[in-house]
Amino acid sequence: MVNTSRKGIILELSHVQKKFGNHEVLKNIDLKISSGEFVAIVGKSGCGKSTLLRQIAGLDQPTEGSVNYDSTRLKGLSPDVRIMFQDSRLLPWKRVLNNVGLNMKKDNLQSARTALQSVGLSDKETDWPKSLSGGQQQRVALARALVSKPRLLLLDEPLGALDALTRIEMQSLISSIWEDEKFTAVLVTHDVSEAVFLADRIILIEDGAVKLDKPVNLPRPRQRGSVEFAQIENDVLSKILAK
């Protein structure tokens, strides 16, 4: 089925539960994310947020409940969805441009070039991934995710391994690309400030359940230094750390 509308996917999770053996990692999660919305999922490590993202991607099937894209039940991986991983997962044996155009015909790399341009790495086309810095590698990974015009972009702590300054740069880049392309985005992160900067809504997961679902009503581009920004960041942090 070819979907001609490039609008973001409407994502709906109903009663999603995931068990590994007897261990219940996700407990009855209900969530509705509208088209083009940017949602951040935060929580302590081991709270189940990465498992949740795998269910949303279709990499894993929930034990109970269902994940729905545009009210259709998800049964596996979808071509409309791309994931950006924490490690860039670039293929070391392909040059940058061919990494971005991974699933494209050799003679049709124009859109890969455009994607590389949008992340500001046009001059690295023929470099090997190994020769790039960590931040540049993640930019290439971002370009690779964007090249097929996904309707849902999943970000699994994509900036976790970067230094603070590169991270801020990348957040602005992701934000501006999201505003242009209007895809639905789900970001898993442990960096609350990153969540406040990027997301329309922050969801806190604790022990496999939703503990907080908080809208972020700040105008974009967001100012990290502003009082409102700090207020929201503080609210979420105290909820995470509360016993």
Add this chain to the structure above:
Amino acid sequence: MNEKERSRYLLKVIPWIIPLLLLIFWQIFTANGFIPSNVFPKPSDVIQAFIELMKNGELESNIGISAGRAIIGFLIGGGIGFIFGLFNGLFKGFYWFTDSSIQMLRNIPHLAVLPLVIVWFGVGETGKVFLVALGVLFPIYINTLHGIRSVDPKLIEMGRVYGLNRFALFTNIILPGALSSIFVGIRYALGVMWLTLIVAETVATNSGIGYMAMNARDFMQMNIIVLSIIIYALLGKISDLIAKLLEQLFLKWE
């Protein structure tokens, strides 16, 4: 010449000092009869043998025959090893069905079956090619299998998320990921290839470099024996260089 250039120059020269000295002593001790010529020939005699055998075409044809056996045996054994390694790495069913059997066969030293091979095939070409193929099969099999099994599962997961079908997954991720391990197998197998050929040609043959050496032994032509040994060494070196070149070509990214 500045300091740096001089030291780089020295580093190129130093490794050759001992071989050169050995060559000089070899000539001196054999020329003055300290080492009798029926124990070890003079270097000049070896060179003379080389020129003579080149002239009458014997050397060329024997090298050609030996190299031909080596290449055909390598292609057959390596091909079989590669295909089994590939299938057993990719499909669990094949692995469970064939791996134990292959591992059992691997434990038989392939040179130990030489008497059997002579009975089966006589001293003709088939036996030697068979033995070389048997020798190179296992290192290629094991390294291909290991290479495929050790491809980073995260990269394969990425490929699936990015919509690669099974064939594209194989050509874009699994095969290139296994390639450096496969090359380790190839280089090891090349060593096995020459070793097997030397033994096979020495024991049972009527042509080739090994035959040349054994024939020379009958007539105490020490210079031809030493020449044969040197040619084996050179062939080994050349095949290793070719493997290295291929590696540089296919593993540019490393």
